[in-house]
Amino acid sequence: MEILEKIIETNGLIFAFLFVGIIMLLSFWVSKNLLRHKIPGAAIAILIGLGLAFLGNEGGLSDIPLFAGIAVLGGSMFRDFSIVATAMSADISKIKQAGTAGVVSLFAGITISFFTGALIAFLMGYSDVISITTIGAGACTYIVGPVTGSALGASSEVIAISIATGVIKTIFTTIMTPIIAKKIKLINPRDAVVFGGLIGTTSGVVAGLAATDEKLVPYGALTATFYTGLGCLLCPSIFYLALTFINSYIL
Amino acid sequence: MKIYGVSLLAACFLIGKFLGNLLGKLINVNTDVGGVGFAMILLIVSSVYLKKRGWLIPETEKGVLFWSSIYIPIIVAMAATLNVKAAVSGGLVALFAGIIATAVCFILVPVISKIGSSDKILKK
Numbered sequence: 339m340e341i342l343e344k345i346i347e348t349n350g351l352i353f354a355f356l357f358v359g360i361i362m363l364l365s366f367w368v369s370k371n372l373l374r375h376k377i378p379g380a381a382i383a384i385l386i387g388l389g390l391a392f393l394g395n396e397g398g399l400s401d402i403p404l405f406a407g408i409a410v411l412g413g414s415m416f417r418d419f420s421i422v423a424t425a426m427s428a429d430i431s432k433i434k435q436a437g438t439a440g441v442v443s444l445f446a447g448i449t450i451s452f453f454t455g456a457l458i459a460f461l462m463g464y465s466d467v468i469s470i471t472t473i474g475a476g477a478c479t480y481i482v483g484p485v486t487g488s489a490l491g492a493s494s495e496v497i498a499i500s501i502a503t504g505v506i507k508t509i510f511t512t513i514m515t516p517i518i519a520k521k522i523k524l525i526n527p528r529d530a531v532v533f534g535g536l537i538g539t540t541s542g543v544v545a546g547l548a549a550t551d552e553k554l555v556p557y558g559a560l561t562a563t564f565y566t567g568l569g570c571l572l573c574p575s576i577f578y579l580a581l582t583f584i585n586s587y588i589l
Numbered sequence: 590m591k592i593y594g595v596s597l598l599a600a601c602f603l604i605g606k607f608l609g610n611l612l613g614k615l616i617n618v619n620t621d622v623g624g625v626g627f628a629m630i631l632l633i634v635s636s637v638y639l640k641k642r643g644w645l646i647p648e649t650e651k652g653v654l655f656w657s658s659i660y661i662p663i664i665v666a667m668a669a670t671l672n673v674k675a676a677v678s679g680g681l682v683a684l685f686a687g688i689i690a691t692a693v694c695f696i697l698v699p700v701i702s703k704i705g706s707s708d709k710i711l712k713k
Contacts, residue, residue, distance in 0.1 A: 361665055362661070362665065383665045384664060387665040387666065387667070391668065395674060398670040400669070411663060416663050417660070417663050418602065420663050422605065422628040422629050425629035425630075426636055426650065427654070428633065438704055439703075443697075447697075451691070451693075454690040462682045476683070477686045480664065481664060495672045496676070497671055498679075499676050499679040499680075499682055501668055501671070503686045505687070522699055529699075532698055532701045532702045536694040536695075536701065567626060571623045571625075571626025574622055574626075575623035575626070578618075579622075
């Protein structure tokens with residue numbers, strides 16, 4: 339046992355790969371077999387992650403020496419690196435296919451989600467611009483939130499709230515899309531493109547559309563893949579500055 | 590070689606971060622302003638350019654695709670190392686912000702779907 343502990347502690351990052359892999363395996367199994375894809379595996383995995391963080395204090399699970407390596411894997415360096423890499427699979431020539439409505443929906447979706455989230459954070463008692471920006475960014479997706487938060491230097495708890503906001507958005511989207519599809523006239527590929535751009539959480543959009551009409555999935559994914567990248571560009575820059583401006587000149 | 594892809598990614602990442610911090614300095618907020626976004630744009634532009642030149646072969650691309658495929662696990666690791674105990678009090682904010690922001694966007698689907706409905710490509 340002592341030997342095992344020593345090996346894990348000196349090879350923290352490697353152990354983190356194994357540990358997170360097991361969480362992913364478990365989450366996708368639960369999503370597929372117990373929930374029949376009603377909630378995406380990615381959302382379940384993140385929820386398990388947030389749940390495990392309760393075992394520690396300020397550093398979450400990594401406060402336990404055995405799990406210290408998880409902080410390396412989940413640190414901002416690896417995170418930003420892998421998020422930048424996702425841009426590779428976004429085929430920019432495809433944005434033409436999305437048409438005007440697709441592009442408008444992307445900008446509208448990010449702007450509206452951000453400012454709605456920010457407004458709610460403000461109304462519920464947050465007063466510093468960095469926290470409000472981070473929570474607003476979390477209302478875009480659970481990736482835009484932490485990227486924005488750590489770029490601006492938000493606290494760990496605010497980043498946790500922003501991830502939770504994004505995860506709730508994903509789950510809400512997955513569950514509500516098939517229920518509300520007819521009411522919001524989500525029937526043809528064009529609507530799916532607009533839907534993907536407005537909502538943006540790729541896992542939620544894909545899962546929600548799959549439950550509505552399998553044929554709409556690629557159209558929704560088309561715009562949703564650009565959403566997180568655009569959000570990472572807009573939230574910590576223009577939107578943050580806009581809120582700083584509102585804070586210092588209007589409020 | 591796959592490492593060429595990883596190096597390309599690293600170059601875009603570092604330049605993007607540099608631009609983000611530079612912009613932060615210029616506008617006096619001293620934070621990283623959109624660095625990840627800049628890096629993504631650089632990666633898209635450079636990969637399109639290199640592909641046209643025939644320099645970006647699938648083997649090189651794999652070096653980037655590996656990293657892009659593990660971002661969810663990395664977010665899981667990150668979620669597990671956050672200060673969630675302190676965040677519990679903000680749980681309601683997350684719930685309201687997540688649901689209301691999404692609901693507002695749901696309502697807008699039919700509105701924006703009308704824009705430019707003469708576009709041919711997606712008409713079926």
